[in-house]
Every structure is written in C-alpha cells, then in structure tokens.
Amino acid sequence: MTRNVGRAVCARSGASAPSEGERRRRIAASLVQEIGATYFALSLTVAAVLLAFWQLSGAFVGALFAREWAVGFGQMTFMLVVALLIWGNFVYQLTRLGHLRRCARHRPAARQELEEIYEREAAPLAILVPSYKEELQVVRCALLSAALQEYPNRRVVLLIDDPLPPRSAEDATALSAMRQLPQRLQLLFLAAATPFIEAQRAFLARRRYAGVNARRELEALAQLYRDAARRVASWRILVAGDTPAERLLIQGVLAPLAESHRRRAAELESMSDCSLQRLASEYRRLASLYAVSFTSFERKRYDNLSHAPNKAMNLNSYLALLGGRFEVISRGHTRRLVPAGRYAASLISVPAADFVITLDADSILMPEYALRLMHRMCLPGNERVAVAQTPYTSIPAPRGSLEYVAGATTDVQYLIHQGFTAYGATFWVGANALLRVSALHDIRTCGREQGNTIVRYIQDRTVIEDTESTIDLIERGWTLQNYPERLAFSATPPDFGALLIQRRRWANGGLIILPKLLRHVLRGPRWPRLVEAYFRCHYLGSIAVVNLGLLLILAFPFDDRTESLWLPLTALPYFVLYGRDLVRSGYRWRDLASVYSLNLLLIPINLGGVFKSIEQAITRRKIPFGRTPKVENRTVAPARYLLAEYLMLLTWLTGVVIDTVERRWTHAAFAGFNTAFLGFAISAYVGWSATVEDLRAAWTRRFGSIGRPARAALPAAPPADPLASSEAADASAGVGRDRAA
Numbered sequence: 037m038t039r040n041v042g043r044a045v046c047a048r049s050g051a052s053a054p055s056e057g058e059r060r061r062r063i064a065a066s067l068v069q070e071i072g073a074t075y076f077a078l079s080l081t082v083a084a085v086l087l088a089f090w091q092l093s094g095a096f097v098g099a100l101f102a103r104e105w106a107v108g109f110g111q112m113t114f115m116l117v118v119a120l121l122i123w124g125n126f127v128y129q130l131t132r133l134g135h136l137r138r139c140a141r142h143r144p145a146a147r148q149e150l151e152e153i154y155e156r157e158a159a160p161l162a163i164l165v166p167s168y169k170e171e172l173q174v175v176r177c178a179l180l181s182a183a184l185q186e187y188p189n190r191r192v193v194l195l196i197d198d199p200l201p202p203r204s205a206e207d208a209t210a211l212s213a214m215r216q217l218p219q220r221l222q223l224l225f226l227a228a229a230t231p232f233i234e235a236q237r238a239f240l241a242r243r244r245y246a247g248v249n250a251r252r253e254l255e256a257l258a259q260l261y262r263d264a265a266r267r268v269a270s271w272r273i274l275v276a277g278d279t280p281a282e283r284l285l286i287q288g289v290l291a292p293l294a295e296s297h298r299r300r301a302a303e304l305e306s307m308s309d310c311s312l313q314r315l316a317s318e319y320r321r322l323a324s325l326y327a328v329s330f331t332s333f334e335r336k337r338y339d340n341l342s343h344a345p346n347k348a349m350n351l352n353s354y355l356a357l358l359g360g361r362f363e364v365i366s367r368g369h370t371r372r373l374v375p376a377g378r379y380a381a382s383l384i385s386v387p388a389a390d391f392v393i394t395l396d397a398d399s400i401l402m403p404e405y406a407l408r409l410m411h412r413m414c415l416p417g418n419e420r421v422a423v424a425q426t427p428y429t430s431i432p433a434p435r436g437s438l439e440y441v442a443g444a445t446t447d448v449q450y451l452i453h454q455g456f457t458a459y460g461a462t463f464w465v466g467a468n469a470l471l472r473v474s475a476l477h478d479i480r481t482c483g484r485e486q487g488n489t490i491v492r493y494i495q496d497r498t499v500i501e502d503t504e505s506t507i508d509l510i511e512r513g514w515t516l517q518n519y520p521e522r523l524a525f526s527a528t529p530p531d532f533g534a535l536l537i538q539r540r541r542w543a544n545g546g547l548i549i550l551p552k553l554l555r556h557v558l559r560g561p562r563w564p565r566l567v568e569a570y571f572r573c574h575y576l577g578s579i580a581v582v583n584l585g586l587l588l589i590l591a592f593p594f595d596d597r598t599e600s601l602w603l604p605l606t607a608l609p610y611f612v613l614y615g616r617d618l619v620r621s622g623y624r625w626r627d628l629a630s631v632y633s634l635n636l637l638l639i640p641i642n643l644g645g646v647f648k649s650i651e652q653a654i655t656r657r658k659i660p661f662g663r664t665p666k667v668e669n670r671t672v673a674p675a676r677y678l679l680a681e682y683l684m685l686l687t688w689l690t691g692v693v694i695d696t697v698e699r700r701w702t703h704a705a706f707a708g709f710n711t712a713f714l715g716f717a718i719s720a721y722v723g724w725s726a727t728v729e730d731l732r733a734a735w736t737r738r739f740g741s742i743g744r745p746a747r748a749a750l751p752a753a754p755p756a757d758p759l760a761s762s763e764a765a766d767a768s769a770g771v772g773r774d775r776a777a
Contacts, residue, residue, distance in 0.1 A: 066620075067140045073616065074133045077609035081129065085122055088602035089115065110592075117585040118603065124582055125610045127574045131455025132613060135520075138458050142520045150407050154320045155313070158189040159414070161406060162358070162389035166350045167397040168197040172213050174527070175397045177275060177285045179221055179330070182395055184268070184289060187406035188324035191387065194218050194332040197350045218330040228267050229326035235260055236323040243312070250310050257318050258305040264325055265297035280431045280439075281527055284400055288525070293403055333357075338364075338373040340488040347466075348496035351394060355476060356491040359388030389473055396467045398527040399428060405523040409470040412519060422475030422514035423506075427453040428467045428526040432622075438721045441630045442535055443528040447621040448614065448631075454518050460564065461571035462516035464509075466502030468524040479508040498545030498652070499659055503576070507552050532722045533671030533730070536641050543645025546576035548653055580646045583639045590688055590710060593695055593703040633717035636710060640680035670726065675734035678727055685714050 092115050099108040163182040167175050175194065182192045196215065202208035235256070242248055268290055275282040304310075304318070335341040335353035342349040361376040362384045376383055391413065393406060409424045427450045430443030456462050476493040483490050495504045506516060529535040553576060557569040574581075615628040648659050688711040695704035718727075 064140070067136055070616070070620075071133065071136045071140070074129060074136065074613065077613050078126075078129050078133070081122075081125060081606055081609045084602045084605035084608075088118075088600045088606060091600045091602060092118075114589075117588050120581045121585050122606055123574060124578055125606065127571060127578075128452065128610060129613060131452045131458070131571070132617070134455035134458025135451050138454060138520050144521065145408065145411055150404075150411055151317065151321065153407070153410070154188065154317045154324070158187065159390040159410070160388060161187055161190045161391050161393065161410065162387070163190060163192045163393040163395060163406075164195055164351060164354060165192065165395050165397055166195040166197060166347050167214065168347075168350075169199075169207070169210070170214075170397045172210070172217065173275065173279070174281065175214065176217060176221075177281050177400055178395055178397050179217065180271070180274065181285060181289050181400040181402075182393070183221065183225060183326075183328045183330070184293060184403055185401065185406040186325075186403050187410060188320070188327075190406065191329035191331065192218070193354065194330070195350050195354055196332055196334045197336065197347075198334075200334070200336045215332060218332045222330040224271075225326045225328055225330070229323070229328075231263065232260060232322040232325060233327060236319040239315070239319045243316075248312060248315065250312075250315065251308070253315050254304045254307050254310055257315070257322070258301040260322050261297045261301035261304065264322065265294040265301070267326075268297065269294040280433050281398070281400060284431050284525055289400065289403060337371060339370045339486075340372045340374070342485050342488075342490045344485065344496060346496045346499065346501070348494040348501035349490075349492075352490075352492050352494055352496075354386075355392070355473075355493050357386040358392075358473065359386065361385050392471050392473060392476075394466065394469055394471065396526060399467050400431070400525045401468065402523040402525075405468075406470070408521070408523065409519055412517065413470060413472065418517075420514055421517055422472050422509045423462075423464045423469050423516040424519055425465060425469040425517075426519045426521060426523040427465045428524045429522045430528045431525045433528060433530070436630075437530070438532060438535065438634075439528045439530045441627065441634050441721070444618055444621070444623050444627055444631050445634065446526075446528060447623075448617050450522070451617055451621075454520055456571055456575075457516075457518040459567055459571050460515075461568045461575075462506075462518055463572075463575060464502040464506045464516055466500075467526045469502070475509060475514050478512050478514065479505065497658065498548050498649075499541050500545040500549075503545065504549050504552070507549060507556060511556050529671075531670045532726070533673040536673055536677055537671070539638055540641050540645040540648070543579045543642040544648045544652075544659060545645075546578075547580060547646065547649040550576045579642045583642045583646070587639065587643075590691065590707055593691070593698075593700050629713070630720075633713040634721065636714045637681065637717035637721060640677055640684060644677065672733055673722070673726075673730050675731055678722070678730060681714075681718055681722065682727075685711065685718060688714065 092111065096108060096111045096115065099105075099111055163185070165175070165178050165182060179192055179194065194214070194217065196211070198207065198211045198214065202211050239248075239253065272286055272290055275285055277283050277286055333354050335350060336343055341353045357373075362373050363376040364384065365372045365374055373384070391410065393401075395401065405426070409426075412418065413421055413424050428446070429450055430439075430446040433439035433443055453463065453465060479493060481492045481495070483492060493505075494501050495508065498504055509516065529538050550573065553569070553572055557565045557572075611628065614631075615625050618627050618631070619625060652659050688707055692704055692708045692711055695701075695707060718724075
C-alpha cells in the first residue's frame, strides 16, 4: 500500500506504476545504469585528482627550490583546501554507490510476512510527538499519520512543551487548543474503532459457541473493510488541504489507506473459502486499525522534571516515566511528580514500551512505517540494532520556491544517509526514528538540575542531540540502520528567516562531537573503524571545512602557478551525479543551479553555527536550542546575517574587479561565476524588499522603541476546528462533542 508515496525504493514517489513486476524491472535496470555511471564518475575523479595534484605538487616543489617561501606556503594552503573539498566529493560518490547497491539488494518483506504480527502478541510501541508552540493544524497532521500506523498495540503521546504560564492571551488560547487536540482525536478514533472491535468479539463468540461459516465471514469482513475505507476517506474534512503537509496527508496517507481497504474488501469477497486462522487474523487487523490511545504530557507542569529548553529533555522527561506509576504532590506553588505510594491520591500511570518512535511535530509518516521498521528490528540478527529509520524526505513544495530548493538538498541528503549505512556509518536523524528502549537505557546517564535528579537518555550537550547520541550508541556496541524506502516526510522552512534558524542549528555541534568520535575510532580495530571514520568525520566536520574552504579560495587569489586545468574536472563528475540524483528524486536538471545558489547563500549561516560550536567549546556553556518556526507569516531574519550576505556579495564583486584589473583571468572567472549565483540567491530567496523590511524592524527594535509604551497584544480568535464538525457528523456513531475538554 501507499505505493504512490513512500514505496518507491530509490525514487521520489508520485506516479503510479503500470504493474509491480514492470516497476521492479525498471528500477533494476535503472540501478545497474546508475551504478555504472557512479563507477565511471569515480574513475574520472581519481584520474583528475592525480593529474591536478601532480601539476600542483610540481609547482610547489619548484617554489621550495627557488626559496619562495611565501609562494610555497600559499600553494600548500591551496592544495590543503582543495584536498578537503575533494574529500567531500569522494564521500558523496561513495555513499551514492553504497546507496545504489543497497537498493539493488533490498527486498521488501511481503504483506503476508508483515501481517504475521496479527497472529501473535505485538511488542508495545509508543509514538512520541514533541511540540513547542506549533500550529494546531501542523500537529494534527503529525498525530493523524502516527495514529494511522499499521501496527497493533500502539499509542500516541503529544509532548507539549509550551511555556508555563502562557505569556499572552494568544498563547493561552493556543495551549488550550493543543491540550484538547489529543482528547478530540481520541473520541474520533474511538467511534471509528468500536464497530470493528465489536465485530471481532462477535466472531470470537461464534467461533466458540455456534461455529463459523467461512463464506459468510468473508462477506462480513469485506463489508467491514468497505466501512473502514469510507471512514478514513471521510476524515479528509479534518484537513483543509491548503498546505503541502495537509495535501501530503490526504494524498499519501488517507487516500492510499482507503484504497487499500477497498482492495482488501474485493479480495476477500472474491474468495470462496478461507482458513480459520486467516479469518481471525483479519478480524484482529480490523480491530486494531483505529484502536489507538491518545495522551498528552507536559513536563513543565512539574517542578522536579527538567525544564531545559530543548527537544532532547522534553523526550527524556517522558522516557524516564515509561512503565511507572506516579502521583502528583502539590505543596504551595510547587507540583512534583514522584513514584506512587500504595495509597496514592493522584495517580498517573505510564504504560511500558519496548520501542518508541520519535516524530517531529512537522513530520508525517506513511502508514507502513511502523510495520516495516518493527519487522526489520525484530528479525533474527538485529537484536543489537538500536535505531531504525528512514531519513526523511521533504514534503513537496511549489516549484521554484525557497521551500522547494531547500527540500531538494534534503532529498539528496536522504540518499547520502542511505549510503552511510552501507559503510557502517549511519547517523540517527532526529525528525523520525524507531528506537529500542533497552538501547536507550544502555546510554542513560543521571545528572542534577535545580537540585533534582534528571535522567538523560538523549544527550542535550549540543543542539544536534541525535548526532551525539549516535556516538553514545556505537560506543556501547549498538548499531543503526536506514531502511531503504521513503516512508517519512518533513516540512521544509518556507522562508529565509526560518531556514536560517534550522540550518544554523544543523551546523552547530559537529566540532564538539568530533573528539568523542575520534576516541571511539582509536579504541577499535583499525580497518573497519577507519572506513567508518572516513565518513563520520566528514559528516561532523564538512560544514566547517567546505564553507571555510570555499571562502578562502574566493577571497584570496593564490599564485598563478596553482592554476590547473584538471581542477575543474575533479568537480565535474560530482555535479553531474548530483544533477542525476535530483532528477531521480523528482526535480529538474535546472534545479542544480538553484541548489548551488542556495548553498552559497547559506555560507554565513553555516559558519555562524560553526562559530557557535567554537564558542560553546571555549565557554562550556550550552547553546540555546533554536526551534524552527512554523508560522503562517514570514519569519524575520536577523540583521547580522542579512548584512553578512550583502557584505559577502560586495567582497566577491570587488574581488572580481581586482582580478580583472590584475589579469588573473581564471580566478576572476571563478569569482564572477559564484558572485552571479550569490546575487541570484539573495534576490530570489531573501528578497530586496524583505531585506529592507527586516533591517528596519531590527533598527526599530534596537532604537525606535525606547520611551514608547508597549502595545497590548490582542487575543487571537481561535481557528475553526474541523474536528468539531467531524464530531457532529459522527453523532450517530456515538461520538458527542468534547465537553470535558
């Protein structure tokens, strides 16, 4: 199921294939072609690198013999920078090769094998959705995709982390609506699940006392599946379909689920006989389709839980409660959550879970995500797999927009992460992941915060907590796997200000984690750890290396003897393969230029994150977690980054003029090429008018508001809730309006 979105192993989904067999033959032929192209590109790159460095080394040795020490130092620096850039070139091509090979070997488990889960007791699964001041419709999409997972014995927990008490009337209204959301969804799913649960009970009674007529049972099951299809199709009213995430939920989750139920109904209706075991399995599956528990939790309600402002501690606070019974102790203005005594007055019970899925509030899972990843985790030989995930794909956005181009970089990163697994260098990507709870306990640490004992499973020392937790897991002998299908999608920031916050956070922390990785590498067997280190070290240090290296090459025109006709040929195979991967992911060749422009635009932002890492390493103070805003209006960009963009553009343009005057034609052409692309990126993705508006806003905040009385914020009118309409429509099914909320 969900073939149109998420089931294509190596291509961005969207077009239905003519047949399963034909689709697989086309994929196999494409893989063979792409593997051959990658080998050819690697061969060209190696040859060009050898020839380029042979030429550069000759010039370097000549400078040393001539005792031109300054020239020799400049040439050595240039060769070092080029070598670091070429490192990333090889990492990309090798991970591409590893990804393609994994795709060629990948054989997704058949539905019959996956649905064996309905013939035994399923391990309990908790799906945790951390949320901080999110838009209600954004969280609703995530919760619906989590609740519609094809896995029995699951529950969904919304971890609300909004500030307490609310800072404004608008915040109070939004928090109240967020608290009501799980309750309303619970009523909706309860009404949907009840008929199927009652049908299963009736079948069990018939099997025990009256006997079973297979043909009648098949007809009854077919009708139930048609009812299930109508039910899930009717939930399209819950989302307006105005945003890319809502459209993906409709087209990638709700519509394929309804279609799969209709196909199952037709299949059962066409059968003349069926085993008792198959009948029981079908009833169990139907009973679990909508049987999901919704709850919410707010750690900031309790003074003895961590209030650290980051996602890691939001997750840690709830993970520490799994399988426990607690009571609330109120003394004055403080509330504490403590283990429950025998006669607890206020009892909170948190069910245990063997596995948890962490899901960002702006992400959407395909219905088979939990079923396929749980099957993979429970296979013999995978007992030491701590994390299974599908690195997320960007939610499709309008072509040409910043969201679209930034999503293209994310989708290529998906391929790179899949390739990491081929070399044992998988990193946990925190937007979504299936985690083994026993592995989390293995990396658990305890600390103190405000005089309270705080348990940490996921370290929050850096803002890329999933990356550091990866090193903690592999140090204790656990492994991580990327499942080679697109089963998870996440939103991309729609404007420059929001993208700035996200990418600056991504760039912050790699240099801090790098020493821990190096200690791990030095303690193990040489060759396997060296291969792993080759990829992991680049992942942690590439943002600093690539951005600083490119700035150096553009800012300082090295001696003419560093020029080599072979150097452009070292990069040509990389860009050709990158363009091919964009096309395979559903983009266009012309988008390669847009991606390159965006990467130039991100240089000051990436370096801002790198410098924050250096600042944290020196001061040993945690950097605040910068959450990516998900708002309807444009996010204001900080003035210092806007000025840095224009300063970089002016500097490069000045360098082009100087190079032209001094007849450094090669460097002038290279600098002019990059200056033109940076100018396009500023115009298209930042905007001249938006720049003026943001700079004026920054000036007003700094100087213009002095002495002016602050204007009171008016409470926003709550948006119309489609769940209320759905509750009214389901009144015949026994669902009333959520008055308790």
